[in-house]
Amino acid sequence: MEQFYIFMLVVLFVLAITDLTVGVSNDAVNFLNSAVGSKAASLKTILIIASIGVAVGAIFSSGLMEVARKGIFNPGQFYFDEIMIIFMAVMITDILLLDLFNSLALPTSTTVSIVFELLGASVAISILKIIKANDAIGALGNYINGDKAAEIIFGILLSVVIAFIVGAFVQWISRFIFSFHYEKRIKYVGGIFGGIAITAITYFILIKGIKGASVIPQSFLDFIDGNKLLIVAFCFVVFTGISQIIISFTKLNILKIIILIGTFALALAFAGNDLVNFIGVPIAAYQSYELWHGAYQASGVLPTEYTMNSLSGQVETPTYMLILAGLVMVVTLWLSKKARSVMYTEINLARSGEGSEKFQPNFLSRFIVRASVNLNQAIAVVLPDEIQQRIEKRFSKPESKRTKKNADEPAFDMVRAAVNLMVASILISMATSLKLPLSTTYVSFMVAMGTSLSDKAWGRESAVYRVAGVFNVIGGWFITAIVAFVAAAIFATVIYYGKGIALVVLLIIAVLLITRSFLSYKKKEKEKEAAIQIDRTSLITINEIISDSSDNISKVIRRISKVYGEVVDNLGLQDLNKLKKSKKQLSKLEDEVDTLKSDIFYFIKSLDESSVDASKFYILTLDYLQDMVQSISYITKNSYSHVNNNHKNLKFNQIRDLKRIDERLEVLFERIKVDLDGNTFEDIGFIIEDKKELLDNVSALIQKQIDRIRSTETSPKNTKLYFSLLLETKDLITATINLLTLFKEFHDDYKRIKS
Template sequence: METFYLAIIVFIFIIAIFDLAVGVSNDAVNFLNSAIGSKAASFRTVMIIAGIGIFIGASFSNGMMDIARHGIYQPQYFYFDEIMCILLAVMLTDVVLLDIFNSMGMPTSTTVSMVFELLGGTFAMAMVKTIKSNGNLVLGDLINTDKALSVILAIFVSVAIAFFFGTIVQYISRVIFKFNYKKQLKYFGALFGGFATTAIIYFILFKGLKESSFMTSEIKQLIQEYTTHILGVCFIGFTVLMQIFQWLKINILKIVVLLGTFALALAFAGNDLVNFIGVPLAAFSSYTDFIHNANGTTPDSFLMTSLTQSAKTPIIFLISSGAIMVYVLFTSKKAHNVVKTALDLSRQEEGEETFGTSPIARKLVRLTTGSTSNLINAIPPKVRSWLNSRFDKDDVILENGASFDLIRASVNLVLASLLIALGTSMKLPLSTTYVTFMVAMGSSLADRAWGRESAVYRITGVISVIGGWFITAGAAFMICFMVTMLIYFGGTIAIILLGALVAYLLIRSQIVYKRKMKVEKNDTLVKQMLANTDNNKALVLLRQFSREEYAKLMEWSSVIYNQMVTGFINESYRTLRKAMNHIEVERRYFKQVKRIGTMGISKLSDKDALEKSLYLFQGNDFATDILHSVKRICEPALEHTDNNFNPLEPEQKVHFSEIAAGISQFLKDCELWIARNEGEGFKDLISTGNILINQLAQIKREEMHHMQEQSSYIKVGMVFLTMIQESQNIVALAINLLKIDQKFQEE
């Protein structure tokens, strides 16, 4: 029996390693967002500073581990085997749930996921115990609901407070410093730097190192008694130091941003480490207690009263965890993906939008636009003009490739640090993820980064992320509840099967994610094109962008056309359903392509815009019409197949399959010609297209004659005629796209 539970402990620690990896990938956005977004230093430097903060924070961490021991359940009422069921279920659920969110690039709260997993597992086991106790136990005896309720409250509180203060503080900061902040920084920079640095030090003392192993009660009391004195000395000292840095021509804003990055990374590792290793350590502590103190008592009768005591975490576990977290930070592509989501939603300039639009976002934009217009009109013209001058972006100081400037990055870090430290001192369980993300969203709104052209996309993104936080809580509770039940009643077989399932899901997630990264849009080219200020280079980049997108569309059209025809001929509803899903995805994607192309045109010189923009607009229209024609083929074919109506006759299937293969190959040849960007073979390609159009016209005439002779054939005949007509349109539109692209690419 001891060997069995030892194997479970080893298995839990193996899962914990993966959980550390996915946890760091998710929470990296908390401390990397501002430094990377503002380009305060090179990517390598930012990662090194964050890595040092993580390692120090993890190595000195000790507090908060008790939440996994007795924060949610009352261990004195649970037996050893029941506690092991709960803790194993939590680890299995957590690693998969966080990996799903990381793969989607959605930041979520690791604290919320762990608390609600513990709550779900405890609730499952508590139900079993109350039923078995014949009324001697009730759920209130077994579950500590106060912690879960405080986390739910913290979601609402931290989201609203962080967004509100992020907006207000950034607006005031921008009014003071403007986008061209050199002159203002000369006069107010030392004070701003001194205040910001003092705030970050306050955060480190009250949040980052609050529960560290070397923070004894005497040191805590000393800091508490002399808080005002400490902060006063820090403010004076750092203000003088920042003034000296300014005289030495050192950018003090970069110092503030990098120090804030270190502070948030340290706090993350010091306080959130429990979310990843708290459960394994609780399991390990339970096992050692059972081994040494059971004295022949069976696992199903040994109460875990020892878990009511505070945790004493061995230093080897802390150092090992810190090393793993630093390694993951440097190597995880998913961490960079989560950071990218936050940066896309907060960046200053227009660009490629990650999210689409939603009815709620559109309604909010309409309401806000109307109310804002009334408010602006109420402001005296001179005041309005002065305020607009403070938000003039023509002379913005922005590092090359940065999403926003150093003023906003400093506000994000300082304000997030202050809010988290304030919440901690007031014993409010604020989430680091929620605060840092919503401060960034509020500051981007105040900076007028959410313009009329991008607001609906940004709001949709914010709603999606916030919705994901609530989904995390519900999913964590329900999944862990079911997994706990399966482990308790299924025993060893259930553990083996669930372990295999988790391994499969993680491996599959990596494969799917790598595949997704391969087929994802060329982000580097898009960023180059939208950040470019050279008119001559702008046309070269725009040509390359349109060529790549048209080639991808032709390749996609070739594949999807073949899929639709095959599905209709073989009466495969599943094939047609998949095709329809792919069509909707492609249509949304190409709307994004058109939008990026339009922004690219704005970078052209007046001459190039006048001569070339019409060709790009026409090409985009032809490409969009191809998508519409593809959809008009798939919709009636899907409906016809779904209703199980009569299929095509065998000779029609054979005949049309041959020409459909020719159309698919023609679209593939178009893709190769556009990708090569060469004039050779152009006339032959056009000639092939015209031949296909004539062949389709002949089939159409034969089909109409066939329908007149057989009245029972009308339903499938109408679908077939639609397919033929739209096939003609696809070929004709592809020819037009080739001609227009040739003109657009010509020097």
């Protein structure tokens, strides 16, 4: 009996370490985004500062297991074995849920997840106890405090609205003062701005960062609580003076200093207060075991009979556990690629300028953007022209020609990054003082979205995608609560009835799911690296254009050749699953080529003057590539639809003829690929000359099918599919040859000019 609960404790602590890694991977977005997005320092420097903040926060952590016991359920209503079931269900759910969000590269709240997991698991066990005791469902109020869940929901809504509005307002004022040419204005108003920002961040550290820290004397915390206005005024005067001295007499950038201090502060607060979200449940379980085990040795009370009234008090976390947890968090911060993915999701939504968008527009985003455009037009009618021109001048961005040298520019400037950290610090500090349930994740994210909106980062070209992205993330927050509640309730019920066997099965499932998630993530990362992702802003000279074009064509041809062969084979075998897989592969290829075409504007802007004539060549190259992809996509989709609708299979002779075309196409594509990969371009002329034989073969097959219809063919659907495949194959060959002809002519002209 004791061994089973010791096993549960060991599992809980292993799960806690795993939870730390997935939790940090998600919450790192809160304190890294502003510094990384503005490139205030190198990534290594930013991670060092954040790591120090995390380590200090972990050591200075209050160590109180507040979330697991504070009003979610009444421990006195549960026996020891039931409490352990609740904690086990919570940890399994938390790991799977956070890992899911990390894999989707979406930020979510670890506090919300842990609260609703505790709520779901405790509600499930409470209902089972009520049913067993034949009590009314109204007795659930004796077990659960539903007000806490309502408070968290209220906190989500409050965080979203207030953080977005305040962030947008403060950024608008800051940008109006500094403009985008802040290097000039900062000499005059930078001292005051630095004073306000560093004071806000310092106050945030004092109120939120070291709140309840066990190593800080209570008298000092009481002094801070009783003299808030005096501390704020003193800090403002001192930091304003220091900031002005730095600006006037040193070459240091005060905005960089603000950003790095803010990064440290948010990292410290995260580790100091959110650490218990990851290790609090196992600590509470360990304390519960100690309480029961002591009573068991004294009186022999069974786990099913020992009530957990004693758990209602504070559950103190040993300092060495906090230090160990802090070490795990720091290591994760440096090594986790998923943390970078979540971070870049928010940076991508907040970035200035256009580019590839992660999210697709929806009805709500289109409606909001259209309403905003109409509102702006209405304001323009009312506002005097002089005021409009003045505002427009303050918000006009400096023109800069994007070249290879500065393509890796910041997502936003340091004024916005400083405002992000300053506003987030102020809002979280105020909420903590007023005991309002604002979430660090929600505040940090919505402030960043508000500042990007007022900074005109969401232009007409990108607004609908960015707004859709914000709604996706916000929707994910509410889904977190629902999924956490339901999953934890299900897991708790399964363990309650299945005991040890159910627990082992759930752990195996959890390990398999996390492993599958890890492998799937690695596969996606490899696909991203292998995908055709040409940055047109890096193509400056004709030589680079030729090199990248040949590489691009070679990759597309290789994938088309592979898919064509698979479709012909699987069409003959009537293999629906493999045809569906080919269809998905083609969908990705279509998106990639479409993305390349959407970047033509930046490609043309980036060319040097001697290479502008290459624009037409590049545009036509992409157009022919799109024609090729559309042809193979049409072939694949028609084949999939034919098999999916259970139509008759193509005749043996038809499949045999298609296979012969596939073999000839494979030879053609291989010759093209070898020529382009080797950068020799010597065989292109011969390939173009050989095209007539291949096209004649396809035309002969079309005539053969016409003869079949007149004599033996009886299936209209087969005829439709077969003609479609042959005609699209003909279009594919024609587009390929046209592309090669264009490439050869451009390459030959370039060689003549160069010589």
